[in-house]
Amino acid sequence: MQNLEVNICNPFGILFQEKISLLLLPCIDGEVGVLHNHIPMIFSLKFGLIKMLDASNKVSNSFYVDSGVAKISNTDVNILCNQCCESTNIDEAYVKEKIDLLAKLGNKTSKLDFYKKILEAITKHD
Secondary structure (H helix, E strand, C coil): CCCCCEEEEECCCCEEEECCCCEEEEECCCEEEEEECCCCCCEECCCCEEEECCCCCCCEEEEECCCEEECCCCEEEEEEEEEEHHHHHCCCCHHHHHHHHHHCCCCCCHHHHHHHHHHHHHHHHH
């Protein structure tokens, strides 16, 4: 099976770049799976978890994304988003700490909402 190159970018640059077997995207109309040689398309992303699977169909990496756009070609996927964080490095305590810090700083931006959504997603799975 051929691999698909995935690039996740935000306004500051490339956050992640890797070749994977299968990509699952949280799209506006539901979850979409993408393999190598997928028909070229553009999808709108909603808040959710981007999952990357290896050749044995195990999740090798995953990212929470606030929203964005995924441009799919035959060999690669370019994901453009405003906010994104790797899900393997976060837990409930970390997210609560981020929320508290942003609230103390008087942050009323989408970043605070992003972490609140992550906390909700984490606690829903427990």
